[in-house]
Amino acid sequence: MTKTNQGNFFEDFSIGQVIRHATPRTVTAGDVALYTSLYGSRFAVQSSDAFAYAAGYSKAPVDDLLVFHIVFGKTVPDISLNAVANLGYAGGRFLSPVYPGDTLSAVSEVIGLKENSNGKTGVVYVRSTGYRSDGTEVLDYVRWVMVRKRDEASPAPDPIVPVLPDAIEADALGDACPILDNGEWDYDLSGSPWRFSDYEVGERIDHVDGMTVEEAEHQIATRLYQNTAKVHFNQHSEGQGRFGRRLIYGGHVISLARALSFNGLSNAFHIAAINGGRHVAPLFAGDTVYAWSGVREKAEIEGRTDVGALRLRTIATKNRPCADHPLTDYDGKYEPEVILDFDYWVLLPR
Amino acid sequence: MTKTNQGNFFEDFSIGQVIRHATPRTVTAGDVALYTSLYGSRFAVQSSDAFAYAAGYSKAPVDDLLVFHIVFGKTVPDISLNAVANLGYAGGRFLSPVYPGDTLSAVSEVIGLKENSNGKTGVVYVRSTGYRSDGTEVLDYVRWVMVRKRDEASPAPDPIVPVLPDAIEADALGDACPILDNGEWDYDLSGSPWRFSDYEVGERIDHVDGMTVEEAEHQIATRLYQNTAKVHFNQHSEGQGRFGRRLIYGGHVISLARALSFNGLSNAFHIAAINGGRHVAPLFAGDTVYAWSGVREKAEIEGRTDVGALRLRTIATKNRPCADHPLTDYDGKYEPEVILDFDYWVLLPR
Amino acid sequence: MTKTNQGNFFEDFSIGQVIRHATPRTVTAGDVALYTSLYGSRFAVQSSDAFAYAAGYSKAPVDDLLVFHIVFGKTVPDISLNAVANLGYAGGRFLSPVYPGDTLSAVSEVIGLKENSNGKTGVVYVRSTGYRSDGTEVLDYVRWVMVRKRDEASPAPDPIVPVLPDAIEADALGDACPILDNGEWDYDLSGSPWRFSDYEVGERIDHVDGMTVEEAEHQIATRLYQNTAKVHFNQHSEGQGRFGRRLIYGGHVISLARALSFNGLSNAFHIAAINGGRHVAPLFAGDTVYAWSGVREKAEIEGRTDVGALRLRTIATKNRPCADHPLTDYDGKYEPEVILDFDYWVLLPR
Incomplete structure (x- = not known):
């Protein structure tokens, strides 16, 4: 049995399946500086501890999209390594401000599966949640991806497509x-x-x-x-x-x-x-x-x-x-x- | 009225005008690491907390030029977005060491104005000051830039050129x-x-x-x-x-x-x-x-x-x-x- | 006498010589973030304070190779500026975990010298040690490099080649x-x-x-x-x-x-x-x-x-x-x- 991750194929997913993703990540001032240097963002709340504190935060929170990217990144090896296409996002909510020093992990639940008519691929819907090491949730969102089947002959699951909010x-x-x-x-x-x-x-x-x-x-x-x-x-x-x-x-x-x-x-x-x-x-x-x-x-x-x-x-x-x-x-x-x-x-x- | 910043034109500046620039910035160890990685600077005082402390600092101060660039960057949207040329600097003084954790802001005062003979541009002299969120000044310097007029027909201001030290x-x-x-x-x-x-x-x-x-x-x-x-x-x-x-x-x-x-x-x-x-x-x-x-x-x-x-x-x-x-x-x-x-x-x- | 570093030539090294290298370096969360962004490393111990703490570390240690590169970098101006080739490493041991905030310095001892038969170059063996500002050692390793002679006419030293472990x-x-x-x-x-x-x-x-x-x-x-x-x-x-x-x-x-x-x-x-x-x-x-x-x-x-x-x-x-x-x-x-x-x-x- 190989020790390298081959990623999941369509058949590997089942409704209700929960996947705990690898590599928890402590977000630091270093990540924040890199984020600034890569995009040049200038929003005062995320740039200045003093401004953020005056406004009501305890200090400058981490940019919301940096949180999103870190959580998303964790899901890739399990969800989309064999993806043909990233089809969409829905229902994403930021639930708690993230500060340097917080450690983020991610978990995904399979909430929808639908094989495509070509029998070669299927669509997998997951709700992914980012949370701190103390368990508090910081972000959740749904995404759906088209994933290859390992074996075209394997039977199609009962199609379940979640109802997602506009x-x-x-x-x-x-x-x-x-x-x-x-x-x-x-x-x-x-x-x-x-x-x-x-x-x-x-x-x-x-x-x-x-x-x-x-x-x-x-x-x-x-x-x-x-x-x-x-x-x-x-x-x-x-x-x-x-x-x-x-x-x-x-x-x-x-x-x-x-x-x-x-x-x-x-x-x-x-x-x-x-x-x-x-x-x-x-x-x-x-x-x-x-x-x-x-x-x-x-x-x-x-x-x-x-x-x-x-x-x-x-x-x-x-x-x-x-x-x-x-x-x-x-x-x-x-x-x-x-x-x-x-x-x-x-x-x-x- | 547009909500996007079009920058100031020559007519928008007046002697004695004070501009508080946007986006205060907390400098961090992340900025310092990026600065090292971009230039490879090796001065021991800025590289080592232990060396800096032994010499007399409380810890390694932020590189002087990183402070300069951050303060300068804040002035760009207000001073030089419509600049044809950045003509010079003078009288720049570093006034206080900056450490990771300090939040920097910038303010500029217009100290000179002189329309060019072509009637299309003028020179704007500003003294820009960088300061901490507690009000202490960390840097000031004069720069002068050639800025476009919005309307060539607008009248020239009385020329005032500051005396600057060599x-x-x-x-x-x-x-x-x-x-x-x-x-x-x-x-x-x-x-x-x-x-x-x-x-x-x-x-x-x-x-x-x-x-x-x-x-x-x-x-x-x-x-x-x-x-x-x-x-x-x-x-x-x-x-x-x-x-x-x-x-x-x-x-x-x-x-x-x-x-x-x-x-x-x-x-x-x-x-x-x-x-x-x-x-x-x-x-x-x-x-x-x-x-x-x-x-x-x-x-x-x-x-x-x-x-x-x-x-x-x-x-x-x-x-x-x-x-x-x-x-x-x-x-x-x-x-x-x-x-x-x-x-x-x-x-x-x- | 020039004030710029020309680097050492083969004749400048002698057995037992100890060189204290320049620029101590405080490692920070900024360095760690850059290291992650440059290689995409995903080992949980180095990525998450929480994971590292649960395992037995006080928090996430700095990646071992980041420590190696920092120590190695310090030796370059003194050891290998005039090197023709970096011939090998041996006997490298990591001796203590390094955490953000630690200040690293390096020292090298010359343990071997052997002039090449062409009379133009020689091989220099050094044991380099990285240590914290409190003196604790974090890494040592041997490397050997081929270095140019300043003057081909200078006499060859007695050849000494250290016995190195496989x-x-x-x-x-x-x-x-x-x-x-x-x-x-x-x-x-x-x-x-x-x-x-x-x-x-x-x-x-x-x-x-x-x-x-x-x-x-x-x-x-x-x-x-x-x-x-x-x-x-x-x-x-x-x-x-x-x-x-x-x-x-x-x-x-x-x-x-x-x-x-x-x-x-x-x-x-x-x-x-x-x-x-x-x-x-x-x-x-x-x-x-x-x-x-x-x-x-x-x-x-x-x-x-x-x-x-x-x-x-x-x-x-x-x-x-x-x-x-x-x-x-x-x-x-x-x-x-x-x-x-x-x-x-x-x-x-x-």
């Missing part, structure tokens, strides 16, 4: 955000005067700036998350693959778009939920990422007068500025430069 | 350096036996080594400083620009030259002041940086017998070793390989 | 490993169920994955170790050198192979000793590194029932997967893709 309900937001002392929120230091009340549903914001990605950068980022998917790292094999190139981890694009969104959303300091996301097209080293955001919904959170929630749809493109808010063409197909369509809730001071 | 006075040096216990200075660990008394005015030192810069490296560095100037990051737009390339942040060159200068100036542990600096020519990825230094002045500091000050002129070149101390040709023009002419004070044990 | 004795292992509480070892979190008793002498393990190396990555790594060997950094000079390329630090390959070896050796949490190593061929940016390991010996450690030791031979290749365990051809010559042959002891829970 979006997290507003009242379920805010668990990872302390009650803010808005009187202490310094709008010079945070980067703009625009707060919750200044944004309107339907508003579109071009984030203006662009960022070119290098091979070393996405590899350094993806290894930081201990994400082992070989398509990101192995030019020797990928050179003979579908694209002839290493594929950049989709989460890298999400983090780039989020960092660019500071220009126009400086006070949107916290991602409270991930409603859904689609990696529309691949990104490769040498490409330049731009982004724009549309405001889909505004919501108050029951019992909270300190913050309000914006539901955003952030679109990232490659090699195309976003002043004209590129999205779909007349047939409803994505414009060729669109690489990410990301739907999430952010919190802002009211 | 160099900081020696007795104003040393605020960021504790009284050293020279008996504890270990010249094996610091890397050479050469102390203040061993250097002579007029001496020229070739720093020998060369360092090739990669795109990923200068981007990682510049994002670490949260410096958003798009010329450093966006190949999609810069590819159609003046150079067809991303331009490397000038401060990256200063840090490379400083790290190279360890070979010949191992005991010059602290930059006490920046008298002036000129980015003579641009640096691009793939180029190799070399450096040499000349000793312009030697000075004792009133009341201090522990350290002395050397006023250095460090010249960095690209793709040319510095054994022959390249600088200017017979007409007084810089040699084509010279990229940096940097005038500053360093402290050494006496 | 391998560290099993009972000398384990000093840097606390007594483990094996009941607390969580085999889900550590990544596999395979413990000491599951491995057999003669077993060969393909580590499956490959990792492509970029120029920025190996430069960032090698500077992090404050290793100044110019062949790694200066394309301007190396472009005219033997390979026309920057040569990747051999230690970078060792760390890549170790990180890849997690897949198949997840519970081999600690490198206890380095018996020997040979950099068979050079690695350059753009190449993809693969690795496989063979089990040479199994050993119990006197007085310890918690851990057992495997003596491994890990082979790294470039641009060739290792499913067929490439090593030597019928003439006993290394296959052309083999770049590293590394012999070391690892500890696993029993």
Whole structure:
């Protein structure tokens, strides 16, 4: 029996199966510095202990997406090593702020299985949860991936497809955000005067700036998350693959778009939920990422007068500025430069 | 009204105007490790808590230039987003040692304005100050930049040009350096036996080594400083620009030259002041940086017998070793390989 | 007299000479994060304070190879600046776990000298020791390098060649490993169920994955170790050198192979000793590194029932997967893709 991990195939998953993922990870100030250096994020709460403390945190929390990437990375060897495609996310909630020194682990439960009609692959739905070493949950989300079968002759399981929400309900937001002392929120230091009340549903914001990605950068980022998917790292094999190139981890694009969104959303300091996301097209080293955001919904959170929630749809493109808010063409197909369509809730001071 | 930052134009500045810059930043051991990894600096005081403590610091202070870059980065979105050129620095003083855990912010005051005769641009002089969240100042310096006018028809302000010192006075040096216990200075660990008394005015030192810069490296560095100037990051737009390339942040060159200068100036542990600096020519990825230094002045500091000050002129070149101390040709023009002419004070044990 | 370090030549070394190397270095969480981001290592003990504490450490120790690289880097300016070749390692022992906050220094003693018959170079053997600022030793190892003579006419010293062990004795292992509480070892979190008793002498393990190396990555790594060997950094000079390329630090390959070896050796949490190593061929940016390991010996450690030791031979290749365990051809010559042959002891829970 081989001692190397071959990853799970479609037949290896069963409904209700719980997988405890390897390699717990203590998040440190070193991870935070690397995250800043890879994306250039400038949100004041995550950048300054003093700002965060004045606002109501105990100190600067770790960027929400760094938490997401670390938890996601742990699931890769068990869930998606034999994945053909990462099909979607839903129902992602940030449940508790994470600080340097916290140790994160991840567990996944199989909540859906459906073999594809070709008999070669199937779709696996998992709910993955990130938690601290004391057991408190910090994040959970659903993702579904298309996974190869080990043996095409093996029988199909009874199909079970979970019902997933289009979006997290507003009242379920805010668990990872302390009650803010808005009187202490310094709008010079945070980067703009625009707060919750200044944004309107339907508003579109071009984030203006662009960022070119290098091979070393996405590899350094993806290894930081201990994400082992070989398509990101192995030019020797990928050179003979579908694209002839290493594929950049989709989460890298999400983090780039989020960092660019500071220009126009400086006070949107916290991602409270991930409603859904689609990696529309691949990104490769040498490409330049731009982004724009549309405001889909505004919501108050029951019992909270300190913050309000914006539901955003952030679109990232490659090699195309976003002043004209590129999205779909007349047939409803994505414009060729669109690489990410990301739907999430952010919190802002009211 | 747009929510994205368009940057200030020449007309937006007025004498006496004070701008509090966004995104306070807690400096951490993570930033220090990245700084080491990007430049390979080997000065013992900044590398070792034990060495720094024996010398008189509470622990290893953050590299002076890392402090400079962080403060400088904060000023970019407000001061130089529409700058045509970064014309110069003067009067830079390091006022207090910075340690991991300190939170830095920056404020700038407009101290000079002069419209250019073409009516299209003007020069803006600002004094920028970096300070801790408790209000103590850690750095101040003057820089002047050429900024575009929003509207060429707008009237010129009364020209005011500040009087700037050629160099900081020696007795104003040393605020960021504790009284050293020279008996504890270990010249094996610091890397050479050469102390203040061993250097002579007029001496020229070739720093020998060369360092090739990669795109990923200068981007990682510049994002670490949260410096958003798009010329450093966006190949999609810069590819159609003046150079067809991303331009490397000038401060990256200063840090490379400083790290190279360890070979010949191992005991010059602290930059006490920046008298002036000129980015003579641009640096691009793939180029190799070399450096040499000349000793312009030697000075004792009133009341201090522990350290002395050397006023250095460090010249960095690209793709040319510095054994022959390249600088200017017979007409007084810089040699084509010279990229940096940097005038500053360093402290050494006496 | 020049103030720049020209490095030592063969004539500068004498038997019994002790060299205290420059630049003590406080290891931090920042270094650990960078190490993770450069290699993607996933061993649970080094990744998680909580896992390490449960096992018996006070918190997550620094990766053994990061300690090795830092100590090695310090020796370069004094030992190998004028080296023609790094010939070998032997007798390396890890003596005490290193934690973030520890300050490391290095000292070397010359234990062997032998001039080559060409009269142009000689072999220098040194025992280098890394120690904390409190004097406790954390690592020692022997290496030998071929160094140029300053003057071919200078007389040869009496040849002295130290007797070096083929391998560290099993009972000398384990000093840097606390007594483990094996009941607390969580085999889900550590990544596999395979413990000491599951491995057999003669077993060969393909580590499956490959990792492509970029120029920025190996430069960032090698500077992090404050290793100044110019062949790694200066394309301007190396472009005219033997390979026309920057040569990747051999230690970078060792760390890549170790990180890849997690897949198949997840519970081999600690490198206890380095018996020997040979950099068979050079690695350059753009190449993809693969690795496989063979089990040479199994050993119990006197007085310890918690851990057992495997003596491994890990082979790294470039641009060739290792499913067929490439090593030597019928003439006993290394296959052309083999770049590293590394012999070391690892500890696993029993």
